[in-house]
Amino acid sequence: MPQYDAIILGAGAAGLMCAAVAGQRGRRVLLLDHADRVGKKILISGGGRCNFTNIHTAPDRYLSANPHFAKSALGRYTAQDFLDLVERHGIAWHEKTLGQLFCDGSARQIVDMLLDECARGEVTIGTGHSIGAIDHADGVYRVGDDTAPALVIATGGPSIPKMGATSFAYDLARRFGLKVVEPRPALVPLTLPPDQALFRELSGVSTDVVARAGKAAFPEAALFTHRGLSGPAILQVSSYWRHGEPIAIDFLPGRNPAWLIEAKRARPRTTLRKLLGEALPDRLAETLAEQLALPGDIANLADRKLHEAARRLAGWTFLPNGTEGFAKAEVTIGGISTADLSSQTMAARKVPGLYAIGEAVDVTGWLGGYNFQWAWASGWAAAQVL
Ligand code: FDA
Numbered sequence: 001m002p003q004y005d006a007i008i009l010g011a012g013a014a015g016l017m018c019a020a021v022a023g024q025r026g027r028r029v030l031l032l033d034h035a036d037r038v039g040k041k042i043l044i045s046g047g048g049r050c051n052f053t054n055i056h057t058a059p060d061r062y063l064s065a066n067p068h069f070a071k072s073a074l075g076r077y078t079a080q081d082f083l084d085l086v087e088r089h090g091i092a093w094h095e096k097t098l099g100q101l102f103c104d105g106s107a108r109q110i111v112d113m114l115l116d117e118c119a120r121g122e123v124t125i126g127t128g129h130s131i132g133a134i135d136h137a138d139g140v141y142r143v144g145d146d147t148a149p150a151l152v153i154a155t156g157g158p159s160i161p162k163m164g165a166t167s168f169a170y171d172l173a174r175r176f177g178l179k180v181v182e183p184r185p186a187l188v189p190l191t192l193p194p195d196q197a198l199f200r201e202l203s204g205v206s207t208d209v210v211a212r213a214g215k216a217a218f219p220e221a222a223l224f225t226h227r228g229l230s231g232p233a234i235l236q237v238s239s240y241w242r243h244g245e246p247i248a249i250d251f252l253p254g255r256n257p258a259w260l261i262e263a264k265r266a267r268p269r270t271t272l273r274k275l276l277g278e279a280l281p282d283r284l285a286e287t288l289a290e291q292l293a294l295p296g297d298i299a300n301l302a303d304r305k306l307h308e309a310a311r312r313l314a315g316w317t318f319l320p321n322g323t324e325g326f327a328k329a330e331v332t333i334g335g336i337s338t339a340d341l342s343s344q345t346m347a348a349r350k351v352p353g354l355y356a357i358g359e360a361v362d363v364t365g366w367l368g369g370y371n372f373q374w375a376w377a378s379g380w381a382a383a384q385v386l
Contacts, residue, residue, distance in 0.1 A: 002140050004030045004148035006386040009131060011038035013375035014358025015154030016114040021383035023121020030146055031118065032126045035164045039111040041156070045372070050107035052086065053079040053376070054369035056099035061370050063239055064363045065181050069338035070374060073346070077380035079373055089113040100368045134172065141353060150386050153356040154379065157183060157332025169336060169360035176351045179337035181362040185329030186239040189230035190247070190320035198287060200226055205281045210250040213237040219253055228320060235367050238323060239333055248315040251288065252279055257314065260298065260306035268299030272309065288313065331371050335362040346382040355382045
């Protein structure tokens with residue numbers, strides 16, 4: 001007779017949610033993690049205030065080889081459901097921007113809330129527990145000395161290894177015959193090659209832009225760093241960027257394409273450098289003006305040249321040579337293939353009793369609370385059938 005109804009590996013966002021809900025449904029749940037504390041990424045998230053969900057959650061804000069996969073779980077456990085839980089626990093929250101909900105106090109409150117929910121479900125939690133041999137025979141999973149008919153992979157992705165993140169989920173999934181979509185760092189700063197080093201000298205300068213990679217476009221701040229580009233707009237496009245492809249930045253979003261020609265008629269004695277300085281941080285204006293190389297009064301510049309300058313400013317092309325990698329990536333794109341999982345229950349199609357939830361799965365959200373919402377929703381979906 002197995003000791004538990006389910007063993008959940010990984011006490012992060014998804015694992016805690018899944019354990020609490022299954023426990024409260026009367027299931028005997030064991031939640032194991034190799035870290036000394038549960039929910040470490042929750043604790044550092046959102047600058048310590050945890051951007052725990054996004055009220056604009058919708059499947060089109062997630063990347064996956066199967067863009068339909070996330071629909072069922074996200075539709076059944078919504079941002080409002082999580083918000084109701086937060087409110088039941090008396091946690092004060094606020095919307096920061098773009099539908100992003102944060103704790104007024106600290107991310108600790110979210111972890112305490114999940115631990116409280118686990119306690120209500122009488123979940124057994126084992127931290128500092130290096131996961132030993134895993135066997136599966138006669139419909140029973142054995143993890144070290146513990147047994148259960150269901151095993152949930154909730155060990156996340158390899159982003160930020162120094163916090164204990166590993167590729168364990170993928171190794172285990174492969175062992176059971178599940179496919180893994182190539183994992184790569186996402187929501188990650190991009191690096192620029194030496195021939196664009198000029199921009200690295202702007203380290204610390206930030207400005208509101210629209211950043212584009214392929215068809216994806218994000219109007220938010222971009223930040224120049226000593227290695228390249230960061231800030232929310234860049235982190236967002238990094239999930240869509242592929243090696244060898246350019247990204248484009250509109251430094252003056254919302255401007256009429258003829259704005260420089262209009263400026264020439266209205267203020268012929270001004271310079272391009274001055275006009276840029278009125279709209280952009282000074283060091284950036286200087287660099288862009290140098291690159292455009294159109295000195296002197298704009299009255300003396302041909303309309304054609306001004307058109308071309310406006311066009312470049314609206315779609316400045318950068319050719320990143322890489323990312324800052326898993327060490328700096330907020331999430332991992334790719335992961336356990338959704339083709340091998342049920343979108344209703346997160347159960348492996350061909351391995352009875354095996355489930356995968358959270359970031360371990362090939363579903364990755366935009367920046368802004370979307371990834372936690374996926375962790376809550378996928379954990380909740382699996383918990384309904386454990
Ligand atoms: P998660 O990584 O939370 O949990 C996995 C657990 O498995 C961990 O506890 C880990 O210790 C354990 N584990 C790993 N390998 C193991 C092994 N071999 N044996 C045993 N245990 C193992 N998202 C968002 O929506 N809003 C936000 O504000 C932020 N902010 C943020 C900041 C930073 C700095 C990072 C790195 C990430 C974010 N994120 C975020 C992303 C978010 O943290 C992430 O998507 C979720 O934590 C994923 O939840 P999971 O439970 O799937 O993995």
